[in-house]
Amino acid sequence: MERKVASRRRGKALEQAILDAAFEEFREAGYAGFTMEGVAKRAGTSKPVVYRRWPNRVEILIACVADRLPKAETVPDTGSLRGDTVALITLAHRRMQLVGQTAMLGMLADVSADPEARELLVATLVKELTNLLEEAVYARAVKRGELEWEHLTERLRRLPIDLVRNEFIIFGAVSEATVESIVDEVVLPALRARGASV
Amino acid sequence: MERKVASRRRGKALEQAILDAAFEEFREAGYAGFTMEGVAKRAGTSKPVVYRRWPNRVEILIACVADRLPKAETVPDTGSLRGDTVALITLAHRRMQLVGQTAMLGMLADVSADPEARELLVATLVKELTNLLEEAVYARAVKRGELEWEHLTERLRRLPIDLVRNEFIIFGAVSEATVESIVDEVVLPALRARGASV
DNA sequence: GCAATCAAGATACGGACCGTATCTTGCGGA
DNA sequence: TCCGCAAGATACGGTCCGTATCTTGATTGC
CATH class of the missing domain: 1.10.357.10 (Tetracycline Repressor, domain 2)
Incomplete structure (x- = not known):
């Protein structure tokens, strides 16, 4: 949700931040309310950054769930x-x-x-x-x-x-x-x- | 798909025409491509007419499938x-x-x-x-x-x-x-x- | 320590579709 | 024949899609 100034994240740190944001977004907004825009905003980044890593919402959702799986x-x-x-x-x-x-x-x-x-x-x-x-x-x-x-x-x-x-x-x-x-x-x-x- | 001029349909006839259009739309466009706009256009009518009968796409889809069920x-x-x-x-x-x-x-x-x-x-x-x-x-x-x-x-x-x-x-x-x-x-x-x- | 490079991040775009409101017009009943 | 109602057309604000463009920060090689 935050992310205002200062350091610009990259690589793994950025990816993890997006996955975390995606999971929270999913938990709060549900499947229907799970949007790429929402994930980007919550992660404090922008859509293109998300799209560079996952081509659509299914794939990022799978990824963020897999990330939380024991x-x-x-x-x-x-x-x-x-x-x-x-x-x-x-x-x-x-x-x-x-x-x-x-x-x-x-x-x-x-x-x-x-x-x-x-x-x-x-x-x-x-x-x-x-x-x-x-x-x-x-x-x-x-x-x-x-x-x-x-x-x-x-x-x-x-x-x-x-x-x-x-x-x-x-x-x-x-x-x-x-x-x-x-x-x-x-x-x-x-x-x-x-x-x-x- | 057609519907250009002349008679304005009502009641059952109109409802059936919409259901038929919905089913064809569904068959051709698939679930993802099944939209209220598409159904209305194919039925030769307009969105409000469809919305007056079914509140969302699930309900009209269920209705048109049920209509085709033996x-x-x-x-x-x-x-x-x-x-x-x-x-x-x-x-x-x-x-x-x-x-x-x-x-x-x-x-x-x-x-x-x-x-x-x-x-x-x-x-x-x-x-x-x-x-x-x-x-x-x-x-x-x-x-x-x-x-x-x-x-x-x-x-x-x-x-x-x-x-x-x-x-x-x-x-x-x-x-x-x-x-x-x-x-x-x-x-x-x-x-x-x-x-x-x- | 500096410059070149590359990706992060911001912004904006056209497009599709949502669901609703407004208006006019044809049809059917009284 | 006229009245009322719903059909049908149109337009609206809104959200989200996926992409392109641009600036700017960080990293890397020298």
Whole structure:
């Protein structure tokens, strides 16, 4: 918001200031009120400076959200596939809440016509979750003997994340009871049908 | 597009002309290019006339899509819960395709902050599908003895539609193989776990 | 320590579209 | 036939887009 005189920022410092301003702007104004003009003004700089770094609002929004995302999260080993799955879904939900329902939908909409931006969004918001599910939750279950990796299908490998994403997109929040119903009524039965003993 | 001289339309005729223009505009210009100005011009009328009927672009878009939606669809009785479920998901997918991925996301985004518009969208695009699932597919399965109604949970009653919606929102299309994997790898196993014999 | 260079930052532009107000004019009902 | 109402045309202030232009501060190489 400030920025009146004195030193002229450059490089990383400037970039970080813009990302911070973008995130605050997003939090306060929401997705609809998130404009390049607003970001520039709040960062105490001007539109061209912002445009030199990000070509449109989706990309800077993705960038500033990614910047706020906890790095290198892990899923705790709860000792059972069920517990781990609940933990992963909860973690996924926390991440989605950081973005918010409206923004998530807006970003998806903006991105759905642009393969490049789409790729960026998926890499930022989806890939890490999928990796966590496969490399932590499912891999541990295989080690425990609860599950055989070869029995998993593409669909089952995505299922928990698909379900929590759907829930978040439609309702904007996912209660603990919802998480449990996803796991107990859908995910575990589907895995059992593929030979899992959970 | 036309509309040059002569008769001045009123009431239903005018409304229908605007809805038709809106749908064509939407098909040609896409969601991003769908503007009130464009609709008015294509309908050969002016913005105030459009605004008198619909307060914003989401509402007129919902209205013109609803206007094009097949009325009173039914799910064929294929003789088995599996077949009926596949049929319902396919039907749901056809409906979603009429709207298109980008528009679906855009509408969801526009609507996610406005409870009133949200209700309208849900009533238009979701409620009928849910009814079909419950009143045709599941009810028939209960009659056949494949399923007991009391064993169904809220989650299971929504599951097929949730999964196809998620698939459509993320990928924009749902292949036949995808439909079958949803049914065979997730829905049926989940129902079996609740005592279904399918 | 100085000059050349390069990006920051300010400003302004044309353009699109928003949503609303105002006005006139044709249509339909009484 | 005339009255009233809504259709339709037009214009407005406003916001934001994305870009071009210009000045000026900071950095870097000498």
